[in-house]
Every structure is written in structure tokens, then in C-alpha cells.
Amino acid sequence: MALKQPIAKIATLAVPLVLVAALWAFTPERSPLIATLLGVGALLWVGTVYWFSATNKRRETELQLNCEKLLLQCAELEDTNDRVNKEANDHAVIAEELLLARDKIKESERQYQTLMEVVFVGICHITPEGKLLYANPPARTFFDIDTINWLDGKSLGAIARPEFSETLLKTQRQWRDGNVAACEVALANDGIDDDSDDDNETFIKFLGTPIFDAKGKLSSILVTLSDITERKHNDAIKWKMAHTDPLTGLPNRQLFHDRLEDAVKNSTRSGMGGALLFLDLDKFKEINDNFGHPIGDELLKTVAKNLHKSVRDTDTVARLGGDEFAIILTNLADNAPVHRLADRIVKAISEPHIVSGCYLQAGTSIGISFFPHDSGDPDELIRKADQALYHAKDEGRSCYQIYDNALHSRITEQETMENELRLAIARQEFLMHYQPQFDTNTQKLTGVESLIRWNHPGKGLVPPGAFIGIAENSGLIIPMGEWILEETCRQNKAWQEQGLPKVPVKVNISAIQFENAGLVDSVKAALTKSGLDPQWLELEITESMTLSGGVHDMDQIIAMLWDLRNIGVSLAIDDFGTGYSSLSYIKQFPIQHLKVDQSFIRGMVDDAPTEAITKTIIDLGHSLNLKVIAEGVETQEQLDCLRAFGCDEVQGYYLARPLTPENFVKLASQNKPQSDAAQ
Template sequence: MPYRVLILSPDAHDVGSLRQALGNARDGPFVLEHAATLSDGLRRIEGGQIDVILVDLLLPDSQGLACFDRLHAAARHTPILILCAPDDEADAVETVQRGAQGWLSKGFFDNYLVPQSLRNIIERMKVERGLYVAQARAEITLNSIGDAVVSVDMAGRVDYLNIAAELVCGWSREEARGRPVAEVIDLVDADSGRTITSPVDAILHTDQPASLSGNAILVSSQGRRIPIEDSAAPIHDWDRQLVGAVMVFRDISDTVALTTKMRHLAQHDFLTSLPNRALLSDRITQAIAMSRRNDTAPVLLFLDLDKFKHINDSLGHAMGDRLLQAVSQRLVACVRTSDTVSRHGGDEFVILLANERRARDAALAADKVLLALSAPFVIDTHELHTSTSIGISTFPLDGTDAATLIKNADTAMYHAKDLGRNNYQFFRQDMNTRAVERQLVETNLRRALGRAEFRLHYQPKVDLQTGCITGVEALLRWEHPEWGLVMPERFITIAEECGLIVPIGRWVLGEACAQLVRWRGIGIPNVSVAVNISAVEFRHRDFFTHALEIFDATGVDQTRIQLELTESVLMHDVAASALLLAKFKAMGVQIAVDDFGTGYSSLSYLNEFPIDVLKIDQSFVRAIESGTGAGRNGAIVIAVIDMGKNLHQRVIAEGVEDEAQLAFLKNHNCNEGQGFLFSHPVNAVQMQAMLGNGWPC
């Protein structure tokens, strides 16, 4: 493509010489245009597409530096060369200081270097223009991203901050330029408070990428403490020589807050904020370890509220929840800071007296608790009266580990209830009532499979936006010939402990698959069935093989099967769980996390496992109706819904019982719901009628 040259000169001889020199140039071609006055030249420049300007500073309408300044203002990004006599180069030199690219001496225009120089100047300007565009693009990009970017020179002094870095660090680019990076990026360890060396310092010595280790906190110039995560890398010139370093970091306050919340949730009861079973077990284990050094005797008090079910049933779950919160506050006030009050579940609490010297001192603590709970609880307009039955176990007489101590205190508590409630009882070895019950249930369980006493009931899952049934959950029931319909709460734990859960679970999966096939045979092809898988089943070495045999034997569409597992089951062995779930996923089977938020709540597993569905535990959904739905507990539901969306997982809310809960869930775009508001669990025939009628769509 030709180079377009504008010659501004009133000297016809000079113009002719330039035409001859450039017209014959081997490095051409050049297209030459001519104007004799500055005003004519400026008008031509406005038309654009001029690659270089050759100007004589002695024009009829403008001379000298004033002439150049006007021309340069009009063509700031076009190369300008001055045409001057050899003995009159002073102004030409000055114009170079003001932006000219150089000058050509009159009388030497026919030099073969002239066209070559023009070509080089034009090409160089094109390169500079490209570099400018690239730099501008990079600058806009860096200022548009959310990550903070700071670069330093070889002396470790700041030479650049983007806008995000200015906001996080509290320094403007001008204020920070030239300052030591440690002054602009003030880093401390979140745990110890000690100063952390910036990773760019290491890079300047090692010429290797680096990053912060541990929990880094950036202290801004205003004193704000901001948790960050970062990466840092060396900067090289075109000879691959180290010339500086760049650090990219981001404010992770929201992530840290969510992680902290989920970690707290993993160890604390959502309603009372008391330590949960997992944390209590850890603290009992610690107390046992310390007792051997401190000559102490840890004691457990297992409490169950008297008449709580009556209050809960008559005044509703919301009032029951508020009573539990009030009870927890009184219990905490009864003990020392070294002790632990834990909510064990429902209306059960466990108190760990970690530093008792004498086991009989536990009686004093029990009396204090009985007295504290004997006073009425005033909640709104209601005056509520409750008491508690307390079972006491001591280390090492009644157990040498957390599980045994809890179990024996629980046994003693039931004995206290049998003796009229509102009292306490120390554990004794003859308190074996529950053991007898366990043996009775186990014996009957072993006969139940052979006698075909198990049944499956089904509860629909409903799309909250359309109201359509999206699938069903299979729920196990035991139809005992003498006891009647036995709910899982009575026998599942025993079945898990004695290993019967494996054949029972195999029957449940087989029956659920067979029912799907039967429904498909009568024209109900699109329904899916969720089956709960216990920890014992999931960890059984033949679980996958048995499942595959069931799928093959029934001919079920495996994409219509959903396996529900709790967080604790998955987290027992993450690597093994991930491998097994991947095998099921490859077959099209869906994976759901049941009771999400009540187990370990380790966010990392959400990416480790091929999860399709998160099921919000009904305890969180129930909290919505308690009047706290817009607060902490509602925030947990919202967080799980948002998390599911971001990870492309469907979210199902369990235990939906009223319209207020439904409205809250729909308002926050929860995908599906399940609970008594839609339907109680029903037998296969009733469920088939719902599906066959297209209810409720």
C-alpha cells in the first residue's frame, strides 16, 4: 500500500526535488500531495490518510516555531519532518523537542537515504500506534477486572496499581508510585498477627512465581483488615531479563464469611447456636485426655425436656423453637466457661462438666439445672412450664470414650423419666431397658424380610414454579403383624448397627426400580424415584455390584433413579466416595445430597463429587416459619439456593409445611419442594393415582 506524503512548501524547486527523489525511490512507492500554505495544508490534514508531513517553516501565512506548533496540534499522531537549509537548523532542532521526527536538509533531497528514512519513520509510527492501542487495551482491561493488580520494579518499589488495587489498598496510583511494596501492601497473618513478607520480594530474588501461604490479611491505609488470596509472577524484558514482579490478589471477605458460617454450622446447632453432636464428641475426647493429666473426672448430663411435645403440638413449632432457645440460654448460665452445653437433637441437651474432681459434684450441677428450668418461661403472651429429666454418666466408671458416655447418660435419662420426670439419675449397669428394646427390634427385623413385612411409601417432589410433580422419594415402612405400621425412626439405627440395613436397603432399591418399571408399563414414563442410601450400605464392598444387578434385573431406566446420601456419608472417605459416585454417574444415575447443611458442610466436596441435587434440611425450612426466616436461618436457606445455582445443581427444600415457607422458597427461586403442604407419604397405589391424574398439573 503506498505511503501518502504531504509537502507543505512555497518553494517549487524544493517540491520538485522531493517529487523526483521520492518518485524514483526504490523503497516506494510514495503518493505525494502538495500545499503552499499552512491553511491549505491544515484543510488537507482534516481529510485524513496522510502518512507523513514534510514542512518548510517559512510559509506565506505562518513561520517558524509558531507554524510548527499549529501543524503539530492538527496532526499530533502523524510524523512531521522539517525542510530547512543546512545553516538554518536551530528551529528544526527545537521542533524535535516539541514532537517532530527530524529534519531534511535542502539540497540533499536526492540522497538515497531520504525515501528509506521516510519509510522507516512511517512504519515506526505505525508500530508505536499499535503499541499505544495495546497498552490502552491492557490499561482498560486491568481497570475493568475485579482483581487487584500491583507491579514493582527491581528495587521492590511500586510502579503500577489498577483501580481495584487502589480501592483495596487505600492508595492512589500517584501516592503509591515509588514506595516500597511492603508499605502499600501491608500483610499480616490472620492467626498470629505477624507481618507477612510480600511474595514479590521472593520473586525478585528467585525469579520464580510465588504466592501467599496461610490466612493472609491486607491492612489498608485506612486500617481495614481484608482477607485476600493472591498469585505473583516475575516480569521479564525481551532479553528474558528480570525487570520486576506483579502481584494479583482479590478480596475474599465474602468467601471467608461463608466458609466461617458453614464451618460454624458444621459444629453448632442452627437453632440455639450451641455445639452439636460432632463438636461435643470432640470436647469429650479432649476432656478425657486432659483428665489423665489433671486428675479430673469428666461428667456428662443428658437432658430431655418434659412435656415439650405437648407444647410443640399445641402451640406450634415456632413456639417450640423459641422455648428451646430460652432453655439453652438458662443452661449456659448454669455452667462454667470450661464446660460445654450441647443440643443433642430435638428437645435433648447434653452438658459436659469437663473439670469435675469428684463425680458426686455432678449432683450439684444437676440440682442447679433442675432449679433453673423450674421457673416459667414467658414467651410473647404465653407462660410456659417445663422441667427436665437428667441422666448422668461419669468417666471412667461409666465409659472411657465419648460414645459410651453419651449412650449411658442417655440410658440413665430414660430411667429418670420412668421415675416420674423432673429428677436426675446416675447410670447403673442394670439400666438395660433400651438394650432389651433394641434386641427385640433386631430379632423382629431379621424375620421381617423373609415375611415380606416391608412396604414403600412415596412422597412427591414438586416444582415450586409450575406446581408439577417432578419425582418421588421412596420411604421405607415396616408393617409388623403385631405392632402395626412401624416408622423408620424406631428400627433404622438398629438395622445399621447390626448390619441388616444392607439387605433391607437392597430390597428398597429393588422395589423402587420395579415400581418405576410398573408405572412406565401403564403409561407413566417420566417419573423419577429417589432412594435413601445409608452409610453402611454405601460403604459395603458390594454396593455397586448389587445396584447394577438390580438395574439389569428390573430393566429400569437408570436416569430415573436418584441416590440420596448425607454429607457425613460422603465425607467419611472422600476419595472412595468420589470414585463410586463417578461410576454411578457414568450410568446416568443422579446423585443428591440429603439434609444438606447438617453434616460436615465442607464446601470442597461440592466440587469433588458429581452432585446433581442439594436437599435443604427441613430444620432450616422450619426456621422460616419461626419468625427468623428473614434473619440468620433464612440466610442459610438463601445461601444454599444461591450455591446450588452457581454450581448448576437443583435445590430441593424438605419439610415444606405451610404457605409462608412456600412463599419464601418461591421468592428466592428454590427449584423444588417436598413436604406435608403438598402430600404426606402415600402407598404406591395412591401415588400412582396422583401421577396418573397428572396431579397437580
């Protein structure tokens, strides 16, 4: 190809060269016309040759370019064909994979469906509005349907009892907001009365998980349904054990306090009033002592039922412990219903009760406080109702008292006195007076009873009746009693060292002291510190106090009395005849004296039955080999009567008033009563 192009160029130039040569040969001299023609022809030839050559060259170039383009297009077509073939192969692979994935999805759906059908947990699929799309067999049992075809139109709320509708709706709103949430409801069952026992209810738990589509829009909700009936019932049992009284089934102290807090809060919001009633049974300990605790328990259950029936369903009756009850009344427009209720309760409980064949006569004292009038603090309301209750007892029992300003004033006075008593103990403001006791026939001094007095810095000499009760209620009687023992033993030892006749000194022991485990040690300490021989100390214990612990504690009471007796001191039952003692117990007590209560002495002269009772008590004491002493002798007639009955010793204002230690020394030196008429 490279050789052909030079040859073609030479050939192209050769023709004009020949013409030029011819032109030269035929000069103008020779043939001008021919020369001219030859010249023009040579030029035309050369131009034509060059034109054709250029044209051919251009066409050759275009042809070459077109060929190259064609080759490129062919190559592109070949590449496209390869790509199409590759894509076709890829599409075939994808189609095969899609078919395989579809089969896997179908298999997964089949396995999922099988799993949903065999699991024990109820599972359902619902729309955001709560309509059922699917429910597996355990879930269908909750909806009371047999096949999945019956789901049409069913909603999730259809299985919940009406009172749980709001709870379920609230949970569904959380699901629609895209949150996982749960709630617990009672199963609706037309065969169960709404007022039936909770043990017949079925409880289920809904746990919902929102499901979103590819665009993030909520499409449905997957809900699991769990039967939680057993757990609910166990929780109810635990709650009942923690919040109710096992004997009566009433709310206990903890639940009572919770409900009182709620009642006070609701009263503040609503503007309606409320009342708190504290009550306990009068003579309940005596009933336990005489008939036993099983009978006492039956009485408590009877009272609890009667109290529960006497109030509205919105009110609360609680047992706080022992024979103590409380009632919370709410939504009161005025206080009149409270007065009527308290009056009915007092009358109802005061009526005789026949319990297990036993005829029981009880009573009740009630203290009342109002909210929010008296206070908006539950603890303060309790304190005020309790104070009113104790005031009712002071007023004679079997009545009710309302906390008011007058009661508040009395309580304030008592609190002031309690504080002053604490200071008096620290400052040793107390002193002892001594009332002599004499032989009924010989009038010789046989003993002396120690009686405390309070030398108040502002009020002067305060008698024991004004402060002993406060000391007992506050617990101050314990340190006060220890001081009385020490001072009495010290004084008696001092009298003996002065040469006065040796006689036992009598010390009253309060119920609080008797129940105190440190009493025996206190007596020993007083004797040791003073150096007094135990035989010259006698402890007086009231008849009712020996029965304060109940029948089942009688062994402990007897053991306590023997512990005291083994020290070497004497023991006496004070105020005999006013309690409910049993002779079977009295004869077991290691006592040496019976002290006839002064109420019998005052009435025996003018009242035949009282006279007969007094003589019987004296005879009873002698039959038990006990010495009998009568207190409260104020007339010669009483003294003569006691002599006639054979009473061993006497004590009273007619014979001698309580004396200061100095005046007692004068009387003891004479060894005879202050009144000569008593001779």
C-alpha cells in the first residue's frame, strides 16, 4: 500500500511532463497555436489530476473514518450483546433466588403459623383501632370463639370487664403512639356476677408491640395475652394478710391509716367533712378472764359485723388491735349523722350478747374528731380522737365524747401537769404522809399506809388523786414508784432506829408498776439501800390488777407474786370486792391480807345488802386464813359493825388522818388512835 502511493504520484506527474516536453518541442516559432493548446491542456490536466487526487484522498479519508466508525459500532454492539447476555443471565439468577426466597417465606409463614397455633401463650394481631386480625387458639379461648373465621368484627376490648375499659383504652393509646405497653384486666364473663367473690375472676395481661410498615407508618399491633389469675389471687392473698385483721376480716391499722389519709385529702378537695371514731369495748378484759379468749374472740367478730353493717359502703371500719376499733366517715354535710351513729353503736354494744351459749354484757366508749375542722393531719386526728376516747372512759364509760375546745383545755392542763411532774421528780418535790392502821379490838397500832403528796411550788400540797392518773398514763409512775419505795423503806428504818414500835409500812403498787419487769429488782434495791428488814414492808395490789393480764397470763401473775413474796415482803389485795376475781385464783395467791373497799364500809350501816356483802368478804378472808382490814372507817357505827363482823384491822379518818412523818412519831409514841372515842 505504501509503494502504490508513490507510483501513483509519479504517474500523475508524468503526463504533464510529457506535455511540457511537447510544448518545448513545438515552440511558438514552430507552432504557436499548438504550443498554446498544449500548455493549456497540460495545466488542465495537472489541475484535474490534483482535483481528482484531492477528492479521492478526501473520500478515502471519509471512507476510512466511516470504516473505523463501523468497526467501533460493531465493537459496541458486541459489547452490548455481551452485556445483554450477562444481564439476562443475572436476571435468571435473580428470578431463581426470588423463587427460592418466596418458598422460604412461605415455609417461614407456615412455621410461624404452626408456632402461633401450638404455643401456650395467647397471641393476637390487631389493627391500630383494636379490631382483631388474627388470634391463635389460646387467645381465641379468651374471646370465647372456636375458629379463626369468627374473628370478624371482634375487638380487643370485648374480653375486658367494663370497669377495666378505661385502663385498656389508655394502653391502646400508648400502642398507637408507637410505644410498647402492658395492662392487666379482669376477663368479662357473663356467668359471673360483678358482686361475686374475686376468687371466681380470671385476670389477663396484655402486652402490645407496635408494627410499622416500610414507610414507618403504624400498620398493626402484636399483642400477647397471659393468664395471670393465679398471680393475682396470690397477690390478693398477700395484700389481705398485710392489710386486714385475720380475726374479723376488717382493715388493719396500716390500711386504716392509708384510708384516713385518702379521706382527709378528698375532704380538702371536695369541701365535704368527715369524722374519725375511736372506740374500744368496756369490760372486755373481764369477759376474757371469766369466759376465756375463744369467747372473747367470738364477741369481737360479732361486734365487727355489727359495726360494718351500721355504716355505708364508702365508710371504713377497722380493727386496730385487741378490742380497739376505728370508723372513718366521709362526705358529711354536717355532724348530725355522726352523733346518731355513735349513739346507735353505744346502745347496740351495751345490749346483752349470746356468744356460744354464754351471756355477755359489754359496753363501748367512743372518742370522735372531725376533719378538716379539728385537723387536716391524720396523725393529729388520731391523737384527738384517742384523747376524746379516754375522756369518755373518765366520764363513766358506755358513752361517746367529741373532741372540742373544753376537752382541749383539759388535755392542755394535763400535758402541763405531766411536764411539771417530770420536773418534780427531778427536783424531788414529793413527800410522804402516813395513815395508821389499828387492831379493831385492842386499838393498837398494827401498820401504816404510805401516801404520796406533791409539794407543788405554786399550788402548795397537791393530793395524789390530782396527779397519779397522769403519772400512770405517762409512765412517770415507774420512777415515781421507785422513789416511793425507797423513801418509805428509809423512813420506816429511821423510825425503828428511833425506838418506835416496829410495824409494817404499806405501799400501793400501780398496775403499770406491776406489769413492769423491773418491779422485783426495785423492791430489792429499796430494801438494800435502806437496810429495812423485808418483813416490815407490805405491797398492796388491787384486785382488778391481778386479772389485767387475762386468764392465760394468770400463771405469770402468780409467779410475779411469788417472786415478791420470796423477797420476804408481805402482800395484800386492795379494794377487794370491786373487781371480778375468781376464788380459784385468789386462793393461789401468796397473800396475807384482804383489804375491804371503802365503798362497802360507807354503805353497810344503812343498806342491808351491803352489810351482808361486807360480812361475807370478811368471812371469806378468814376462810382463806387471811387477815382482813377495812379502810374508810369514818364513824363509830361503822367501827362497831366491823368489830361485830370480826374484822381484824381498821383504817380511816375516824381513827387517824394521813400524817406527816413528825406527827406520826407522836401518834406512834402513844400507840393509840387520835380519836379517844375509838377506844
